[in-house]
Amino acid sequence: MLYREAGQFKTSYSADQAMLTIPLDRVFVVGLTIFAIVGIPLLASEYLIASILIPVLILSIAALGLNILTGYCGQLSLGTGAFMAAGAYLAYKIATNITWMPIWIVIPLAGLCAAAIGIAFGLPSLRIKGFYLAVATLAAQFFLLWLFVKVPWFVNYSISGVPTAPPRSVLGFDVTGATATNEAKYLFVLAFVIALAWIARNMARSRIGRSWMAIRDMDIAAELIGIRPLPTKLSAFAISSFYCGVAGALWAMCYINTVEPTAFDINRSFQVLFMVIVGGLGSVLGSFLGAAFIFLLPIFLNSAPGWFGYTVAGDTITHIEFMLFGALIIFFLIVEPHGLARLWQIAKEKLRLWPFPY
Amino acid sequence: METLYLIFIDPFVQMVVEPAFLAEVLIGGLMSGVMYSLVALGFVLIFKASGIFNFAQGIFVLFAALNFVGLMDLGVHPILAFVITIGIMTALAFAVDRLVLRPLVNQDPIILFMATIGIAFFLEGFGESIWGGDVRPVRVGIPDAALFWEAGFGEILVQSSDLFAGVIAAFLVTVLALFFHFTPVGRALRAVADDHQAALSVGIPLNNIWVIVWAVAGFVALVAGIMWGAKLGVQFALSTIALKALPVLILGGFTSIPGAIIGGLIVGAGEKLFENYWGVPLLEGATEEWFAYIVAMIFLFFRPQGLFGEKIIERV
Known part of the structure; x- marks a missing residue:
């Protein structure tokens, strides 16, 4: 590693409890953020920004949301897609009906609506857990998607049922709709990612995060030491759905530019669940690593044969993709349940001592 | 008023006025319920023996x-194909036990559940x-003809393949x-x-038992798959339909074989009745997609252990 921890002493409690305790870590994270804000729009190609960075960042938000619910609070959800759909449809509805409202308020507002829906479907979690709850969240998945398809009110009675995202701007730059440049969309998405990741990181290490983890590790014991299960579980559901709702709204507004139900079907729910498992349950960094990994793997599989001069039929690739995802899930659950985030940490610890074994 | 009439009175009037249609809907529903039951049966077998909730059962089918x-x-x-497939499913059970369940022994049920999601994806690919x-299409000579059954109140159309199933x-x-x-x-x-x-202490080899249970579940999946394939053709959509076995289990209870059967019949009949009498006239149809899940969710509020399941007792 480039730096050692030795000799870096903390002289106050606030320094001891800072989010990043090592100065070089802080420099690294701040540097990365600045590079993401300034460097990438200047340097990266259109393709990289539009087809890889934007979707990966949006899916990271969804993975963060599911990680709060599944990784931190231990409540399995298979309804992520539906909560994303709620965010997308409601963002469209609010943006087109209250036209004066700035888009950077519309999207969190849609997230809040998704959070309300999340609370409604999270209510059974008070009596049940584990795979029982998975069935309740499947109810959300199928019912909500059906609702958004069947009730034309949500899409302003559009005839096709698949309306395009309305063009909206922030500070004079278009960030949604067909006229927006990819760089503007990217920066808009990035702003949400930075804010939400920062909030998630801080929630995880504060009182609310600790009570989630207590409920996850043993709910009855947690109740005995004075953590109330009702507000704790419902807050996890609400905040998780808020994140998913924001992710869904951004997905529809800034990535695919249309509001369509197929983008949020049950496969999306599984995709986000895989991101959380592969990235690392209960880790903010893991949500990002998992999102990037799961999103990039199919792209890699599609183009890898081409680099070596082979051509493979499209559906063969899809089948291999399925097999690989399944095998990876099992592999990670057996070998490293804390996912890529833990591997990253192990690598860091090894490098810190390198070249000595211990 | 109009709406209330349509919700609470009109469907029942319809049922009384046209009993033949009601009987047809009911029979159709019960028959698809049989299919859900068959998938749910595989779930229950594995859950009872190993406490693992096998999400992959639908893919097994x-x-x-x-x-x-x-x-x-x-x-x-x-x-011969039937026998070979049983062999394949047994081999699969063995592989699942050795490669997935053994390394994950003593883990949280939720971890095992997620591992079976992994199995599901792997098998699908x-x-x-x-x-x-x-x-x-499955051509095993299951007769598929429309039979007309003369009941006292009119003619009822029944598919012979449904009866066979x-x-x-x-x-x-x-x-x-x-x-x-x-x-x-x-x-x-x-x-x-x-x-x-207790079973271990009287000398029952736990390892083999798990393989056997998974193989039996594989056998049940094969039968369900053939029945279903004969009706709809063997296709990817089967795995999505098989997800409906989950609400069936909630209704029937995770540990009860009769519960799986009766739960399946209730869900099958219920969703067809709801679709025909409430869904199509009031909600523009396609309610079958979610009806079972919503019923299961409401059920969870009042009786989380299901109709026939054992009461859930937890200790710290």
């Missing part, structure tokens, strides 16, 4: 059917990369019941289901 149909398309006799993703399901449940009650292996399985440690 698809995978078994794919193998069976694939072998038949290669010109293998149906009975594996089955389709071997046999292709097309819809394949009902008979097979009843037969399968009887065989399983006999197997569980009168064979040594069946008795061992029930002992393990009751108490793992």
Whole structure:
């Protein structure tokens, strides 16, 4: 590693409890953020920004949301897609009906609506857990998607049922709709990612995060030491759905530019669940690593044969993709349940001592 | 007023006025319920014996059917294909036990559940990369004709394949019941289901038992797959339909075989009735997609253990 921890002493409690305790870590994270804000729009190609960075960042938000619910609070959800759909449809509805409202308020507002829906479907979690709850969240998945398809009110009675995202701007730059440049969309998405990741990181290490983890590790014991299960579980559901709702709204507004139900079907729910498992349950960094990994793997599989001069039929690739995802899930659950985030940490610890074994 | 009439009175008037249609809807619903029951049965078997909630059971159905149909398309006799597929499912059970369950022993149920999601994805890709993703019809000589049954109040249309499926399901449940009650292996399985440690201490080898249970579940999946394939063709959509076995289990209870059967019938009949009398006139149809899940969710509020399940008791 480039730096050692030795000799870096903390002289106050606030320094001891800072989010990043090592100065070089802080420099690294701040540097990365600045590079993401300034460097990438200047340097990266259109393709990289539009087809890889934007979707990966949006899916990271969804993975963060599911990680709060599944990784931190231990409540399995298979309804992520539906909560994303709620965010997308409601963002469209609010943006087109209250036209004066700035888009950077519309999207969190849609997230809040998704959070309300999340609370409604999270209510059974008070009596049940584990795979029982998975069935309740499947109810959300199928019912909500059906609702958004069947009730034309949500899409302003559009005839096709698949309306395009309305063009909206922030500070004079278009960030949604067909006229927006990819760089503007990217920066808009990035702003949400930075804010939400920062909030998630801080929630995880504060009182609310600790009570989630207590409920996850043993709910009855947690109740005995004075953590109330009702507000704790419902807050996890609400905040998780808020994140998913924001992710869904951004997905529809800034990535695919249309509001369509197929983008949020049950496969999306599984995709986000895989991101959380592969990235690392209960880790903010893991949500990002998992999102990037799961999103990039199919792209890699599609183009890898081409680099070596082979051509493979499209559906063969899809089948291999399925097999690989399944095998990876099992592999990670057996070998490293804390996912890529833990591997990253192990690598860091090894490098810190390198070249000595211990 | 109008709406209330349409919700609370009109459907029942319709049912009384046209009993023949009601009977047809009911029979159709019960028959699809039989299919849900068959999938749910596989879930219950595994859950009872090992406490694992096997999400992949739906894919087992698809995978078994794919193998069976694939072998038949290669010109293998149906009975031989059936036997070979049982062999494949047993091998699969063995592989799952050694590669997935053993390394994860003593983990949280939720971790095992997620591992079975992994198995589901793997098998889906594996089955389709071997046999292709097309819809394949099953031709095993299940008669498929429309029968008209003259009841006292009118003619009722029944598909003979549906009747056949009902008979097979009843037969399968009887065989399983006999197997569980009168064979040594069946008795061992029930002992393990009751108490793992007690079973171990009287000398029942737990490892083999798990393989056997998964193989039996594979066999049930094969039968379900053939029945379903005969009706709809073997296709990817089967795995999505098989997800409906989950609400069936919530209704029937996770540990009860009769519960799985009755839960399946209730869900099958309920969703068809709801679709025909409430869904189509009031909600623009396609309510079958979610009806079972919403019923299961409401059920969870009042009776989380299901109709026939054991009461859930937890200790710190």
